[in-house]
Amino acid sequence: MDKFRLTHAAAQKYDKHSVPAMFGPLARATLDKIPLPADAHIIDIACGTGALTREIASRLKGNGRIVGADLNETMTELATQRHPSDAHEAIYVAADVCELPFENAVFDIAFCQQGLQFFPDKSAALAETRRILKKGGKLNLTCWSAISPFNGALSDALSDHVGEAASTKAKAPFSFRDGDVIRELLEGSGFIIEAHQTIVLERRFENLFEQIMALPIEKDLSEAGDLVTSAVVKDVASKLSKYAVGEVFLVPQEAHLFEAQT
Numbered sequence: 001m002d003k004f005r006l007t008h009a010a011a012q013k014y015d016k017h018s019v020p021a022m023f024g025p026l027a028r029a030t031l032d033k034i035p036l037p038a039d040a041h042i043i044d045i046a047c048g049t050g051a052l053t054r055e056i057a058s059r060l061k062g063n064g065r066i067v068g069a070d071l072n073e074t075m076t077e078l079a080t081q082r083h084p085s086d087a088h089e090a091i092y093v094a095a096d097v098c099e100l101p102f103e104n105a106v107f108d109i110a111f112c113q114q115g116l117q118f119f120p121d122k123s124a125a126l127a128e129t130r131r132i133l134k135k136g137g138k139l140n141l142t143c144w145s146a147i148s149p150f151n152g153a154l155s156d157a158l159s160d161h162v163g164e165a166a167s168t169k170a171k172a173p174f175s176f177r178d179g180d181v182i183r184e185l186l187e188g189s190g191f192i193i194e195a196h197q198t199i200v201l202e203r204r205f206e207n208l209f210e211q212i213m214a215l216p217i218e219k220d221l222s223e224a225g226d227l228v229t230s231a232v233v234k235d236v237a238s239k240l241s242k243y244a245v246g247e248v249f250l251v252p253q254e255a256h257l258f259e260a261q262t
C-alpha cells in the first residue's frame with residue numbers, strides 16, 4: 001500500500017472541514033472517557049492537524065510532555081500553527097509510525113485516532129508504539145467501526161456516476177473496522193486489552209458540496225467535471241434526507257475505542 005501523502009491544500013481542507021465535522025468531536029468524546037493523569041508524558045500518533053493533541057493539551061494538568069507525530073509534514077506544520085498559546089505546550093514532529101524518533105519506554109500514554117487503518121504495516125506500527133511506551137503504559141486507539149451512512153451514500157453515488165476506483169476510495173477510512181481483527185492485532189503485538197467500547201458521534205454537514213470536495217475523492221470529481229459532481233452531491237443529499245435537520249445533515253458515525261496496556 002502507498003504511504004498516505006497529503007499536500008498543503010489537502011491538509012488545509014482537512015483541518016477546515018473534517019476536523020470540526022468529526023475528528024474534533026471524536027477527540028472530545030474519547031477524552032471524556034479517558035482521564036489524563038497529571039504530569040503524564042503523552043504521544044498522539046498520526047496526529048494529523050492536531051485535533052486530539054490540542055484537546056489533550058487543554059485537559060492535561062501539571063508538567064507532562066505532549067508530542068504529536070504524523071507522517072505528513074503538511075499536517076504537523078498546520079498543527080504547530082493551530083496549537084493554542086493558552087494550552088499546555090505540545091511539540092509536533094513529522095515521523096512515520098514505524099520509525100518514531102524517541103528512546104525506548106519514554107511515554108506513559110499513546111493515542112492513535114483514526115490512523116491504524118492507513119498504516120501499511122500495522123504490526124510494525126504497534127510494535128513501535130509499544131517500544132516507546134513505558135512498562136504498564138497505555139494505548140488508546142480509535143478506528144471507525146462501521147461505514148457511515150454518509151460514506152456509504154457517497155460511495156454508491158461515485159459508483160453510479162464516476163467509477164469503482166473513486167467509489168472504493170470513499171470507503172477507505174472504514175477499511176479496517178472489524179473489532180475482532182483489531183483485538184487480535186493488538187494482542188499479537190503484545191498489548192493487553194483493558195476495555196473496548198463503541199463511540200457514536202453525529203457528523204455534521206453544513207455544506208455537503210464543500211465537505212465532499214475536501215475529501216481525497218475531490219481529484220476524481222474535478223476530473224469528472226461539474227455536471228457529474230452536481231449529480232453525486234444531489235444523490236448523496238437525497239440518500240441522507242432522513243438525517244436532515246433544517247439546512248444541515250447530522251449523520252451518525254461510530255468508532256471502536258480500544259484501551260490497551262503494554
Ligand SMILES: C[S@@+](CC[C@H](N)C(=O)[O-])C[C@H]1O[C@@H](n2cnc3c(N)ncnc32)[C@H](O)[C@@H]1O
Binds near residue numbers: 004052075112114115
Ligand atoms: C484520518 S487522519 C487522522 C488524523 C488525526 N488523528 C485526527 O484525528 O484528525 C489519518 C492520519 O494518519 C497519518 N498517517 C498515515 N500513515 C501514517 C504513517 N505511516 N505514520 C504516521 N502517520 C501516518 C496521515 O498523515 C493522517 O494525518
